[in-house]
Amino acid sequence: MVTNAPPDRLALGLDLGASHMAAALVDGAGTLQGWRQRPVDRALGPQAILGQATELLRNILAGFPERARSVVGVGLGLPGLVDRARNCLLFAPNLAWRDFPVGEWIAAALGLPVRSDNDVRLATLAEWLFGAGRGCSDLLGVWIGTGVGGGMVIGGRLFRGPGDSAGEIGHLTVAEDGPPCSCGSRGCLEAAVAGPALAAGGRALLLQAATGGFASPLGDLCGGDPGRATARLLAIAAARGDRGAREVLARAGRYLGIALAGYCNICNPERIVIGGGVAGAGEYLLEPARREIALRAMPVPRQMVRIVPSQLGGSAVVVGAGALVLGEY
Ligand SMILES: [Zn+2]
Known part of the structure; x- marks a missing residue:
């Protein structure tokens, strides 16, 4: 399986979990650059945690000034039930968030389009395209x-x-x-x-x-x-x-x-x-x-x-x- 993305386009990928978050620049071959991660303290609530996520993503972009214009959007892997049309986390039992517009938040903070889906569905997509499920x-x-x-x-x-x-x-x-x-x-x-x-x-x-x-x-x-x-x-x-x-x-x-x-x-x-x-x-x-x-x-x-x-x-x-x-x- 080969992805249909041209090689010069890049995306920011964010894995937002209940105990840690991680992010990197991702290219069309599934290669990662600028990997960063940090712990998540779920007691802080959605605004503070998404503030930390935005900072993490900005720091990654700052590390690649020459490639920033190739970044076409942000992908979010969210730990629960996701309304993809609204990029909204409907229910995340381990974070205790309900109906929170995560995508709107990140899009407004970074000025980039956002797509989101359930985290394990995205992990499965990655394994299918580039990992143990290839072919x-x-x-x-x-x-x-x-x-x-x-x-x-x-x-x-x-x-x-x-x-x-x-x-x-x-x-x-x-x-x-x-x-x-x-x-x-x-x-x-x-x-x-x-x-x-x-x-x-x-x-x-x-x-x-x-x-x-x-x-x-x-x-x-x-x-x-x-x-x-x-x-x-x-x-x-x-x-x-x-x-x-x-x-x-x-x-x-x-x-x-x-x-x-x-x-x-x-x-x-x-x-x-x-x-x-x-x-x-x-x-x-x-x-x-x-x-x-x-x-x-x-x-x-x-x-x-x-x-x-x-x-x-x-x-x-x-x-x-x-x-x-x-x-x-
Ligand atoms: Zn059950």
């Missing part, structure tokens, strides 16, 4: 971090649905009586595999170990405090041979596989790209997911699909945000 016409992107987001490419087009809300695989039910989810339902994939669910699994493991009086690599990593368990420490403990940590990740991987098998049966994707912080657990998560797909998916989609890690990692949203400005997607 596919049917692709699912699943980003697992604090929450679980999804992006869909169907028949060579980014699929959004009539209300722009398609792709929310994180809210597919995988356990009828599972734990409550941030969306108001229960037993969603997100409630089983996202960072908070894995941290809870780690805590339970350590409390159990304390009762039994035995030590574990996870316990050492947490300094004996179950409250410090995170998905990242679980992955490190698993790599050090912690069987309990491996089982917590495998259980999450099985739920992931249940959801992905359902998607395979419905959409027959060629590839599923897994990204986000929790994806750092790698094969401890993906191998059980693949086994579950082998058990549950129909023969044709099961044999065609490949489950692969993200290639663009933490830069995927910025690349996708730039691509959104430079091409017609």
Whole structure:
């Protein structure tokens, strides 16, 4: 897949997340220049946070005075439901913003046109054009971090649905009586595999170990405090041979596989790209997911699909945000 953007045009791409923001200049080949990032303190509220984002983008432009005239617009990757026509963030649970005109703000501050979309959809676009999904016409992107987001490419087009809300695989039910989810339902994939669910699994493991009086690599990593368990420490403990940590990740991987098998049966994707912080657990998560797909998916989609890690990692949203400005997607 080659983007339809001429090589001399550039875009600013911004990834606005609930805990950090990142931005860079993006060209038609998905190459980044002038990467900058900073933490986000969500308690500051939208005006102050967008003031920081504007400063970040201005600093990038200031670093390339000779190329500023080639910058044709700003792409925004936003963490929630986006009204693309108004460039408005309708609902972002992790930022606690509702119906905020993010695009209008950035456009007025920088004097450049703005396009916006959901962050994971843009990460999926980036992987499709330049990363682990290159050459596919049917692709699912699943980003697992604090929450679980999804992006869909169907028949060579980014699929959004009539209300722009398609792709929310994180809210597919995988356990009828599972734990409550941030969306108001229960037993969603997100409630089983996202960072908070894995941290809870780690805590339970350590409390159990304390009762039994035995030590574990996870316990050492947490300094004996179950409250410090995170998905990242679980992955490190698993790599050090912690069987309990491996089982917590495998259980999450099985739920992931249940959801992905359902998607395979419905959409027959060629590839599923897994990204986000929790994806750092790698094969401890993906191998059980693949086994579950082998058990549950129909023969044709099961044999065609490949489950692969993200290639663009933490830069995927910025690349996708730039691509959104430079091409017609
Ligand atoms: Zn949910």
